Amino acid sequence: MKPEIITLTINGRTHHVALAPNVTLLTALRDLGYTDVKCGCEKGDCGACAVLLNGEAVNSCLVLAWQADGADILTAAGLGTVEQPHPLQVAFADTGAVQCGYCTPGLIISAKALLDRNPHPTEQDIRHAIEGNLCRCTGYGHIIEAIQIAADKMSEDKMSAGGVS
Amino acid sequence: MTVQVKPLPTVQLPELRQVGKPLRRVDAMGKAVGATVYAGDFSMPHMLHAKVFRSMQASARIKRLDVSRARSLAGVVCVLTAADVPNAKLVTDIPGQTGQKQRTGSEVSVLAVDRVRFYGEPIALIAAETLDIAERAMHLIEIEYEPLPGIYDPIEAMQPGAPIVHAPDNIVARWKIHKGDVDAGLAEADVIVENTFRVPYQEHAYLEPEAGVAWVDERGVLNIRVSTQVIEHFRSIARAVGIPQNKIRIQGTMVGGGFGGKEDITVEIYLALLAQHTHRPVKLAYTREESIVAHSKRHPYIITHRTGVKKNGRITAAKIEVISDSGAYPYLSPYVLLYTAVMAPGPYRVDNLHVDAVTVATNNPFTSAFRGFGGPQACFAYEQQMDAIAEKLGMDPLELRKINYIHTGDRTSTGQAIESAAWLEETATRALAALGDKTTEGELAEKLPTSRVRVRHLKVGQGFASYFQSYGRLMWLHDTSQAWVGVELDGTVTVRAGVPDLGAGQANSLCQIVAEVLGVPLARVSIYCTDSAITPLSGTSTATRQLYMSGNAALLAATNVRKALLDRASKHFEEEAENLDMADGRVFVKSDPSQSIELADLAKVCAAEGTHLANLAMFKAPFADPIDPETGQGDVFPDFTFGAYAVEVAVDTETGEVTVLKAAACHDVGRAINRAAVEGQIAGGGMQGLGYALMENLIVKDGVIQTPSLSEYLIPTSMDFPTTTVIALESGTGVGPFGAKGIGEPSLTPAAPAVASAVADAIGVRIHELPLTLERVLAAIDHTKQ
Numbered sequence: 001m002k003p004e005i006i007t008l009t010i011n012g013r014t015h016h017v018a019l020a021p022n023v024t025l026l027t028a029l030r031d032l033g034y035t036d037v038k039c040g041c042e043k044g045d046c047g048a049c050a051v052l053l054n055g056e057a058v059n060s061c062l063v064l065a066w067q068a069d070g071a072d073i074l075t076a077a078g079l080g081t082v083e084q085p086h087p088l089q090v091a092f093a094d095t096g097a098v099q100c101g102y103c104t105p106g107l108i109i110s111a112k113a114l115l116d117r118n119p120h121p122t123e124q125d126i127r128h129a130i131e132g133n134l135c136r137c138t139g140y141g142h143i144i145e146a147i148q149i150a151a152d153k154m155s156e157d158k159m160s161a162g163g164v165s
Numbered sequence: 166m167t168v169q170v171k172p173l174p175t176v177q178l179p180e181l182r183q184v185g186k187p188l189r190r191v192d193a194m195g196k197a198v199g200a201t202v203y204a205g206d207f208s209m210p211h212m213l214h215a216k217v218f219r220s221m222q223a224s225a226r227i228k229r230l231d232v233s234r235a236r237s238l239a240g241v242v243c244v245l246t247a248a249d250v251p252n253a254k255l256v257t258d259i260p261g262q263t264g265q266k267q268r269t270g271s272e273v274s275v276l277a278v279d280r281v282r283f284y285g286e287p288i289a290l291i292a293a294e295t296l297d298i299a300e301r302a303m304h305l306i307e308i309e310y311e312p313l314p315g316i317y318d319p320i321e322a323m324q325p326g327a328p329i330v331h332a333p334d335n336i337v338a339r340w341k342i343h344k345g346d347v348d349a350g351l352a353e354a355d356v357i358v359e360n361t362f363r364v365p366y367q368e369h370a371y372l373e374p375e376a377g378v379a380w381v382d383e384r385g386v387l388n389i390r391v392s393t394q395v396i397e398h399f400r401s402i403a404r405a406v407g408i409p410q411n412k413i414r415i416q417g418t419m420v421g422g423g424f425g426g427k428e429d430i431t432v433e434i435y436l437a438l439l440a441q442h443t444h445r446p447v448k449l450a451y452t453r454e455e456s457i458v459a460h461s462k463r464h465p466y467i468i469t470h471r472t473g474v475k476k477n478g479r480i481t482a483a484k485i486e487v488i489s490d491s492g493a494y495p496y497l498s499p500y501v502l503l504y505t506a507v508m509a510p511g512p513y514r515v516d517n518l519h520v521d522a523v524t525v526a527t528n529n530p531f532t533s534a535f536r537g538f539g540g541p542q543a544c545f546a547y548e549q550q551m552d553a554i555a556e557k558l559g560m561d562p563l564e565l566r567k568i569n570y571i572h573t574g575d576r577t578s579t580g581q582a583i584e585s586a587a588w589l590e591e592t593a594t595r596a597l598a599a600l601g602d603k604t605t606e607g608e609l610a611e612k613l614p615t616s617r618v619r620v621r622h623l624k625v626g627q628g629f630a631s632y633f634q635s636y637g638r639l640m641w642l643h644d645t646s647q648a649w650v651g652v653e654l655d656g657t658v659t660v661r662a663g664v665p666d667l668g669a670g671q672a673n674s675l676c677q678i679v680a681e682v683l684g685v686p687l688a689r690v691s692i693y694c695t696d697s698a699i700t701p702l703s704g705t706s707t708a709t710r711q712l713y714m715s716g717n718a719a720l721l722a723a724t725n726v727r728k729a730l731l732d733r734a735s736k737h738f739e740e741e742a743e744n745l746d747m748a749d750g751r752v753f754v755k756s757d758p759s760q761s762i763e764l765a766d767l768a769k770v771c772a773a774e775g776t777h778l779a780n781l782a783m784f785k786a787p788f789a790d791p792i793d794p795e796t797g798q799g800d801v802f803p804d805f806t807f808g809a810y811a812v813e814v815a816v817d818t819e820t821g822e823v824t825v826l827k828a829a830a831c832h833d834v835g836r837a838i839n840r841a842a843v844e845g846q847i848a849g850g851g852m853q854g855l856g857y858a859l860m861e862n863l864i865v866k867d868g869v870i871q872t873p874s875l876s877e878y879l880i881p882t883s884m885d886f887p888t889t890t891v892i893a894l895e896s897g898t899g900v901g902p903f904g905a906k907g908i909g910e911p912s913l914t915p916a917a918p919a920v921a922s923a924v925a926d927a928i929g930v931r932i933h934e935l936p937l938t939l940e941r942v943l944a945a946i947d948h949t950k951q
Contacts, residue, residue, distance in 0.1 A: 035206035036199020038421075040372045041453040045875035048372055077199035085198055093193035096841035099849065100668025101196025102203065102372040102421030127883045134880060136371055136422050137668050138845055139852035141888035 006069040010034060011078025019065045025051070025058075028065035029075065036077035036105045040134070047133030050106035051075050057113035059132070076105030079112065087157070088112060088150040097146035099137035107133045111147045119155055121147070168563065168597040171590045178836065178897045178904070182748060183681040187841035190673040191692060192419060192666060204392035204418040205376030209446035212378065213242055214296040215439050217449070218289040218306050219458065220281035223868025224315030224328070224528040227279055227308065232289055235305040240298035243443045244306075245290040247276040250438055253405045255430060257496045271495045275405060275434050280313070282330055283493035283528055284869045285458035292439045292447050317868055319490040319525035320467070330493060330526035337491045338499030340506040342520040342578050342797030350482025350517030354473025358554045362470070362546040363934040364917075366863040367463035367535055367856075370880045373421020375460065376450035379436035386698075387440060390416040391433045394423045394665050395705045396697040398430050406437050413437075417695030420706075423667040424853070425534030426460045428707050429496055457873045461533030462863065464489040464501055464524070468509070468546035473517075474554050478568040485509045487522035489542075492531035498524040501532070504539035504635070507801055510578050511547030512589055512633035513569040518578055520797070528868045534707060536853065540634045541914045545935060548630040548918035553931060562922070563593060566631055577805075580798040585835070585906065586896035587807050592831040593631050596811035599829035599890045600627055609815060613824065622819040625826070628922025629811035630915035635802035636709035636907025637900070640789035646714035647701035650679055650722035651779030652730065654772055656750055656765030658685055660692040663703040664715045669909055670842035671711045675719040677838055678902050682723035683730075684747025685764065701781055709907030712838060713803065714784055716902040721782035729778060730764075733771050737762060804899060806906045808832030810851060810915035816927040818946055821939035823859055823924055825885075830916075831892040835899025835906030844891045847912045851889045854916020856881045862936050 003018040010029065019028055026049045029037045040048035042061045049060045052074040080086035088108050091097070098104050107130055114121055114129035121129070126147050127140075135143060195201045232244045247253075253275040277288050289306055293299035314328040321327055322335040329335060351357060377391030387408060389399075396415040403410045420427060432449045439447040451459060471484040487505055491498035506522040555565040570589040576582050603625050604612065610620050638644040649661040660679055666672040676690040694700055703715040731742040734752045738745065738760055746755050753761035771778050792799035813827040830851045837843040860879045864871040872878040899906030917935060925931040930945045 030206075035202065038203070038372070039205065039450070040374070041875050043453075043874065043876065045453075046372060075199065076197075080198050082194050082198055082200060085194060089194065089197040092197045094189050096187065096190075096845040098190070098193045098196045099670075099845055100372065100420060100422040101192070101201055102668075104196050105199040108197065131882050131884045134370075134372060134875065134882060136369075136424070136853070136880060137849045139848035139850075139881075139886075139889055140883045141848050142841070142845055144883070144888065 006066060008068055008071065008073060010073045011075060021064065021066050023065045024061050025063040025065050025068050026060040029060055034075050034077065037075050038102055038105060047110065048103055048106045050109040050133065052109055052113060055116065057110050076108045079108065087153045091146040091150035091153065095142050095146040095149060097138060097142040103133055103135045107135065107143060115151055115154060119151060121151060168594050170594045170598050173591055173894065176895065176897050178895060181681055181903065183677050183687060184903055185837050185840060188677065188687050188839060190670050190839065190842060191676050191687065192672060201419050203373060203421055204390060205450040207378050207390055208448065209378060209380060212446040212448055213292040213294065213443060214299050215435060215447050215449040216291045216299040216303050217287050217435055218291065218303055220277065220284060220286040220288055222281055222310045222312060223284040224313045225281050225310035226313055227277065227281065228311045229309040230288065231307040234307065235291060235302040238298065238302050238305055240294040241291065241302045242294065243292040243439060245276065245438055245442060246288065247274055247278040250276065252407055253438060255401055255405050255434060257429065257494050273494050275438065283530055290435050290439055292443050315528035315868055317527055317529055319488050319527055322525045322527050330528060335526040337495050337524045337526050338502055340503050340522045340797060341795065342506055342518060344578065344580065344796065344798065345517035347482045347484055347517045347519045351473040354481045355476045356557055357471065357473050358550065358557050359471040360550055360553055360933060362468045362549055364466045364542045364545050365935055366465050366865065367861055368457055368863050368878050369424040369426030369460065369535060370875065370878065371422025371424060371426060374451040374453055374456040375427065375431040377432045377436050378446055378448045379440035380446035381440055381444055385412060387413045387437055388416065389433045389436055390418060392418050392420045392427060393433065394420065394428045394667060394707055396663055396665060396695055397702060397705065398433065399697045401430065402434055402437050405434060406441050414698035417665045420665060420667045423706065424536045425538065425707065428534040428705065429461055431460060453875060454873045457878065458870060461496055462530050463535035464498065464532040464542065466505065466542040468542065470546060470550040472550060472554060474558065476558065478558060478560055478565045480513060480515050480569050482517035483510050483515045485520045487520065489524040490529055490532060491524040491526050492529045493526065494531045496531050496533035498532060501534065501539040505543045506797065507578055508540050508543040508634065509547065511544065511551065512571050512631055512807060514571050514575055520578065529865055530870060536850065537910045537913050538708065540910065541854065541857065541917060544630060544632045544914045545918045545921065549921055549931060549933065552922050552925065566593065579792055579801050581800045583805060585804050585898040586833060588833040588894060588896060589631050589807050592807060592833060592894065593629055593809040595892050596809040596829045596831040597629050599892060600811050600813050600827050603627060604813060604826055612826065613815065619817065622817050623815045624818055624927040625813065625815050626923045626925065626927025627811065627813045628919050628926050629809055630918035630922060631809045632911065632915040633805045633807050634911040634914050635805055637713050637786055637803035638708045638710055640787060640800055640803065641791040643788050644704060644710065644714060644786040645783055646703045646718045647781060647783045648675060648703060648715055648718035648722045649701050649779065649781045650719060650726050652683065652726060652764065652768045654765065654768050656763060656768060658683055658690045660690060660719060661700045662692065662694050662715055662719065663697065663700045664711055665695045665706040667706050669846055670839055671706055673842065674712050674716055674838045678716055678719050679723040682720065682727050685750050689750065709909045709911065712905055713901040713907055714786065716905065718782050718784040720902040721784055722780040725780035725782060726778060729776060730767060733776055734762060734767055804906065806832065806908060806911040808911060808915065810919040812919045812923045814920065814923040814927055816924055816942060818928065821943035823937055823942060825855060825887060828855065828887060829890040829892065830912065831894065832908060832911060833894045833896045833906065834908050835901060836895050836897050836904040837893055838905055843893050843908060846908050847891045847893060848889045850912025851916045852881050852886060854913040855886050855920060858917035858920035858935060859937050860885065862938060
């Protein structure tokens with residue numbers, strides 16, 4: 001089949017790209033320069049390529065780009081920058097949750113998806129939420145700690161913003 | 166288990182401002198926001214995409230190889246076979262540095278000539294306009310094999326008449342350690358205990374598969390931007406592609422995990438050949454499956470211990486036989502074997518000792534470096550043996566070890582005196598104490614997601630393992646490392662060092678050391694690293710050597726810069742330099758800190774006067790002659806790390822499933838440079854050890870890996886093991902900066918034997934082979950019922 005033009009909104013930027021039907025969302029994202037989405041196995045075993053697709057965490061290697069036509073996609077780089085990092089990124093950097101860093105963007109996406117639906121997760125909730133993200137360096141302890149710290153920080157920020165009592 | 170924790174001697178470590186703090190690592194935020202450009206993330210204009218065509222046979226003659234159809238496919242730019250690159254040969258057993266002698270037979274052709282010796286051996290290289298075209302061209306390569314008899318078992322490979330992998334025979338290397346009088350020692354023993362232990366392959370399974378981009382620039386320099394532990398490979402690549410060493414530049418990237426698997430040359434040689442032949446940028450990134458087939462593995466070993474012991478627990482003699490499977494090419498097998506041989510008796514005083522170690526060529530996947538480098542295999546065997554001896558004597562395993570532990574001043578198997586603290590009982594008792602009491606049946610029901618009925622089939626056990634492990638390279642390799650430190654005119658600090666950062670914080674450690682010495686906040690230090698052409702060579706990120714070697718080099722360079730600054734400040738303040746100090750970006754008088762000058766202002770004064778505020782330092786490890794080839798006696802390593810790991814498991818006697826309930830690691834790290842980083846090494850290394858013990862099962866059949874993906878070769882997830890309790894002690898006695906020892910590799914070593922020991926405690930029978938699969942555990946339980 002021939003390439004067709006699809007629309008992907010990635011980290012707030014809209015792209016119209018011509019893609020063949022067999023191109024995965026992972027390849028499409030990386031070819032567009034979103035190289036923070038990592039390629040670790042291309043078969044859904046490792047979670048390094050996780051992104052939020054309309055708010056749901058998915059392994060982008062298991063989604064065809066055509067399936068994401070019209071969707072909103074958020075990658076780890078869309079959450080924050082070195083100058084203005086997201087609380088999850090601050091917590092990961094500060095607690096030693098980042099070693100080689102290759103699994104980090106995918107883990108931050110899984111953590112974001114968790115905190116979006118469950119702002120006060122238990123350790124077990126966190127372990128479940130990141131079970132599809134392999135990390136070979138840390139032993140997960142510092143990652144779990146970072147997600148807990150970020151959750152607390154985000155709740156605090158929300159409270160001090162006056163939204164919730 | 167109540168355990169008497171051994172008190173620590175009083176250690177007076179100097180008060181430090183930056184070193185030891187769990188500061189945010191300099192590389193951390195870039196990685197957390199996805200801004201770090203890893204090797205596979207980089208692209209260039211007009212870049213080609215490469216694939217490697219590999220052998221589908223483990224042992225065969227190549228009868229016919231025809232790449233003409235692949236070459237004529239539209240979009241294919243280059244196809245190379247051995248015929249096109251007759252001089253492309255690599256020495257596999259020299260990881261890039263000076264001071265090493267090549268072993269005979271260790272040179273291999275980059276692309277197979279006439280014969281393949283393992284499944285996955287490279288045969289041809291393809292470069293094409295797109296990855297898709299390169300993949301299609303792979304299917305157009307025509308090859309006919311004539312199968313040759315293969316050999317897949319190291320013991321069979323030593324028998325007369327076995328197929329020979331490389332002439333003249335399959336013995337790749339042998340090491341002998343002979344000390345004292347073993348026969349007399351065994352004769353003196355009250356009890357002799359003999360056991361054979363087997364350990365399997367282990368796959369590195371770093372999250373980042375090997376990748377890189379190469380190009381020839383406007384000056385004819387071959388540039389290779391690659392994920393590697395060793396940028397010094399530029400020398401062997403220069404030789405293989407036939408260019409001078411100063412016309413090649415390796416730009417190492419942040420490595421997405423190495424663990425020894427990116428210590429040998431990986432994609433960079435293929436990239437070099439293709440860039441040279443096409444004069445276009447070329448990218449090569451392995452798939453996960455190719456990564457698993459293409460790089461080395463941890464060596465499987467068969468280790469037999471025959472130990473003589475007195476009734477009081479004192480070891481009188483040990484005879485240890487070590488056999489490892491080197492696979493189809495030598496790579497680092499001889500060195501890995503040496504490490505195993507030296508560590509074989511464990512951290513115990515054995516005055517009468519024979520170690521006979523041999524590594525054997527087979528047509529299996531080749532084996533080389535993996536975190537621990539022969540140490541974990543040795544540790545599994547010696548710690549299981551110690552437990553077996555304790556059982557035989559009816560003695561507590563800790564008591565037996567206490568009687569035999571080596572101490573500072575004692576000598577290792579090779580006669581080398583231990584000079585630093587040897588905190589064996591200190592670490593073992595703390596790891597055990599951290600476990601606390603055994604979990605009761607009642608607590609199990611709450612702890613585990615299982616029904617009461619299942620709980621009745623669970624048996625709980627605790628175990629621990631002690632270890633010692635070297636850090637730093639073999640002393641006769643005459644290791645060196647360089648680092649450059651300079652102060653800029655705005656008071657910031659620049660570090661330049663060739664150090665590859667594998668994610669363990671190698672680059673950050675240097676920055677934190679320099680920040681300490683020059684009294685600036687860590688954020689003011691910037692490091693430029695891992696470039697073989699423009700950063701001073703720091704040597705390999707292997708052998709747990711970077712903190713020791715490059716840390717000392719950075720410490721030296723920064724100390725020299727500090728001296729220059731204080732000399733000038735001494736004139737300014739009219740105070741002796743020793744009365745001055747540096748902190749928070751200022752130089753001040755110790756007795757009156759209000760008398761101070763900004764580092765930036767002092768730097769400007771120095772610059773105006775022509776005072777050099779930069780220093781390139783080289784740290785040289787102590788040098789020793791090679792060990793005696795007959796007795797194995799001599800100094801081998803700069804120093805050793807000591808520690809212990811303890812675990813509690815629940816074994817399901819119906820299914821054989823082992824659940825780790827608690828895990829604790831205690832190591833003497835000498836001095837923590839960054840506490841969060843050190844704890845991360847200990848927890849992460851321990852987890853790899855737990856995987857090695859219980860999950861990781863690389864199945865190889867007739868030389869072919871049957872588990873070439875992460876859904877078949879399982880590594881630990883967040884659901885598999887509890888968080889390790891980490892206890893990092895600081896004796897301050899290491900040979901690294903500020904008394905640091907190395908921890909990268911040692912962290913893994915004792916985990917697997919601790920698990921085996923806990924399982925034995927739970928089910929009452931010892932399993933001598935890893936991994937402790939459900940089948941093995943069930944078989945062992947069945948054995949007890951007979």
